[in-house]
Amino acid sequence: MNPGADQLIDGEWHRLHPASPLLKGGIAFVAIFGVVVSNLREQLLGVFVPRLAQRGGDPVDYIVGHGYIIQALLVILAVLLVLIGGFYVSWRMHTFRITDEVVEVRSGVFIRNNRKARLDRIQGINIVRPLLARVFGAAKLEIDQAGHDASLHLSYLDTRAADQLRKDILRLASGSRAASAAPATAGSLLDRRVEEFTAPHHDVDAAPESIVKMHLGRLLGSMILGTGSVIALLLIAGAITWIAVTGDLFILFLAFPSVIGFGSYYVRRFTRSLRYSISGTPDGVRVGWGLLSTTNETLPPGRIHSVEVSQPLFWRPFGWWEVRVNRAAHSRTRGADNQANTTLLPVGNLADVTKVLELMLPELVGAESVSMIERGLRSRGGDDGFENSPLRAAWLRPLSWRRNGFLVTPGSFVLRRGGIWRSFTVVPKPRLQSVAIEQGPALRMLRLADLHLHTVHGPIRPHLDVVDVDVAVRLFGVVAAAAVTAGQADTSHRWRAGEAAV
Amino acid sequence: MRRIELPDAQWTRVSPKLIAVDLLGAAIFLVIAAGAGAAAWWLLHVLWLAIALAVLTVIALVNIALVPRRVRAIGYQLREDDLLFTRGIMWKRFVAVPYGRMQLVDIQRGPIARGMGLSELKFVTAAASAGVTIPGLLAADAETLRDHLVSVAESRRAGL
Incomplete structure (x- = not known):
């Protein structure tokens, strides 16, 4: 049934992978099967070992006891036929097409659903392969659009078709006029499955090498020393104090669910981050996650609204950092720590962070960008090129006033904050939505003001507190003017339109 | 200062x-x-x-x-490429929004304001925190301003 992947973008309507209904309802199917088997267990035992059979009150006993076996089997058969028929019809009715301008999906049997996504508004393309789908050689293609849960899902497609489709959609969206590359010819079916199952990038073409290597020790260390662990330690300390003071062990029972919660959080984060990879492609940054179920996301250029490099307190001795981003799309597929897909680097050292930043924000790269990033991350403040807060800001920010700093680079605005929890935020100029300065009574007495850069909703809220009044007013003017010119000069919605046809 | x-x-x-x-x-x-x-x-x-x-x-x-x-502290200015807005006495706030960032413009009328012939104009961007809401515009002014904003936003359209 699968048409050649190169034919998927011909503008005609196509169907999904035939195993899609099974994969979508896969978990439920297994669960129902399990319930049925566990209910039948007594009965099966009775069939093979008649002496152990007990006269219970369950429906299976009733059916067997009254000789309704034929009728019961017919009913089961009928239900199965209806289900299979329903799945088949819904599969037949679920079609998609890709034209030069839009991706369109039609689905639903009784309630027809039609969703269109403009190619130049794509915020990211995600290939998700749950464990069960990998066995079938299927993958889910998610096309992210700006807005809450506005993505368009093609679940499921043949893995090769999904890879080719991603490439073709990105090519169409980029505005490039290059011809589509011919898909590679494949070996035997089994070889292909094995190869697909083991390849972390499952690309038709050779996957680009990941620029950051995830070290097992660092991953474990970062989780043990992360914020979650600090909370866990506080809880344990609290519980021990409680037991020591009252001698009451009952609290251990209360603690049990949270132990399970923390455990599953760590296991999930660990398995998600274990085969992390990040690399640059002509069509954007590609980030891969996951050990058993994998996701592989491509963010085209200009889809990152702000980047924050931050450091939990206990990571500082090791020089580890985390990179998060604000994005316009809020995908349903979850990231490494079950947060929305906003963590781009779960843990890395200064060199890793620099590489990731250069990949994500090529406009930041300049002659001195590396030293700027290093100063932004590690400097204690002082006269180092950033616009710093004045001494009187120490009244409100005794520990961080020295580090508090602002810098305008050719491509972006850079904020440096935090004395204890250090962070470093970059907002690309063309992505800034608006800018504000605010001043309350306390700030007015100290001749200070707060500067806010507004971007799309996300984990990062770029703002710089306690700036000198005159500096704040000047920066407000500079930022507002830069936002206008950068916004009008921006062409990243068709990021390769300038290229000549190949 | x-x-x-x-x-x-x-x-x-x-x-x-x-x-x-x-x-x-x-x-x-x-x-x-x-x-x-x-x-x-x-x-x-x-x-x-x-x-x-x-x-x-x-x-x-x-x-x-x-x-x-x-009320006297609320003000706005239509600059060449962006809308400047201010409000507040104790907590003073200035916002600058480029016209090209506009996603939509909303006009609302509360029950009391409607009796006085006033409207409230809300300038919505992709960022939720911008919060540019100009209250106390005469109904006709609000509609003129809305049409003006839509037309300048169209000529200066930027992506997200």
């Missing part, structure tokens, strides 16, 4: 009728708070509730005293 000020801005102030609208709203709140407080004191004899409502009444009185100044 202690206050944040933009020296070269020429503000368009909102209609003084907004003072009456806000005063009426604040007065309704005052009457409710004071009435409930009196009832709690003389009828129900619940001391803490009466004190809480008395505090609310005082806050409402201060609020009423500040309404005229607060």
